[in-house]
């Protein structure tokens with residue numbers, strides 16, 4: 001799992017992942033650890049912290065710009 005924070009006019013909270021099943025625990029602010037399956041476009045949003053996960057090279061990733 002890697003963070004992509006380089007795009008100045010992208011969405012800074014987008015998190016690029018390389019697996020279609022991801023876990024989020026909210027990082028520093030924290031919330032119960034939850035698992036998500038990415039949707040058909042290769043993306044998912046955390047129910048707790050609204051973090052946006054995008055599967056690398058997925059349809060959602062290619063639509064980001």
Ligand SMILES: [Zn+2]
Pocket residue numbers: 024025026031046047048049050051
């Ligand atoms: Zn979260």
